[in-house]
Amino acid sequence: AQSVAQPEDQVNVAEGNPLTVKCTYSVSGNPYLFWYVQYPNRGLQFLLKYITGDNLVKGSYGFEAEFNKSQTSFHLKKPSALVSDSALYFCAVRDSAGANNLFFGTGTRLTVIP
Amino acid sequence: DGGITQSPKYLFRKEGQNVTLSCEQNLNHDAMYWYRQDPGQGLRLIYYSQIVNDFQKGDIAEGYSVSREKKESFPLTVTSAQKNPTAFYLCASKTVYGYTFGSGTRLTVV
Numbered sequence: 001a002q003s004v005a006q007p008e009d010q011v012n013v014a015e016g017n018p019l020t021v022k023c024t025y026s027v028s029g030n031p032y033l034f035w036y037v038q039y040p041n042r043g044l045q046f047l048l049k050y051i052t053g054d055n056l057v058k059g060s061y062g063f064e065a066e067f068n069k070s071q072t073s074f075h076l077k078k079p080s081a082l083v084s085d086s087a088l089y090f091c092a093v094r095d096s097a098g099a100n101n102l103f104f105g106t107g108t109r110l111t112v113i114p
Numbered sequence: 115d116g117g118i119t120q121s122p123k124y125l126f127r128k129e130g131q132n133v134t135l136s137c138e139q140n141l142n143h144d145a146m147y148w149y150r151q152d153p154g155q156g157l158r159l160i161y162y163s164q165i166v167n168d169f170q171k172g173d174i175a176e177g178y179s180v181s182r183e184k185k186e187s188f189p190l191t192v193t194s195a196q197k198n199p200t201a202f203y204l205c206a207s208k209t210v211y212g213y214t215f216g217s218g219t220r221l222t223v224v
Contacts, residue, residue: 043215
């Protein structure tokens with residue numbers, strides 16, 4: 001069975017500082033991993049994905065994520081946070097069998113403080 | 115401009131009433147999904163459909179029903195059997211990049 005954990009409900013960071021939003025996963029087989037962002041009363045927007053290849057994945061809006069197989073982690077990072085990055089972030093893993101549905105973590109609310 | 119359209123944006127339901135949430139896509143995607151979002155619980159899968167005229171229950175299907183008569187449309191009915199329907203509902207379709215989401219419908223019981 002697959003699962004995703006986002007251990008932090010809330011992350012606060014000062015504008016201009018680097019940010020990290022944590023995600024760990026459990027999946028049988030090769031993991032397909034995703035990050036999405038949600039702004040208030042909106043749907044989720046795709047940020048980036050890891051399927052195979054380089055462990056460092058670059059995505060939209062300057063975000064990147066590092067796949068670490070030994071630690072089963074896929075942390076989202078950005079070198080310099082913007083106030084506009086404040087939102088709810090979801091990590092997801094794709095079901096490796098059957099319908100290939102996505103399983104989402106519970107989300108991490110990022111607040112960037114001016 | 116391709117995408118997923120959910121309507122209405124806000125919906126109010128009286129106790130014992132059935133309501134239907136609309137989801138339309140013009141992306142020509144086969145697979146479509148309905149999720150429910152509650153604070154602190156992330157997204158939970160209600161129903162999904164891999165192809166027209168076929169759909170499967172997700173993790174929390176009780177009190178909900180769907181249909182998939184057309185590729186473009188995947189409406190969700192929240193029945194009176196759903197005891198706690200107040201939530202944000204998201205429709206999605208599957209792409210090679212994962213999922214594309216609609217803007218959601220916020221349902222409130224009054």
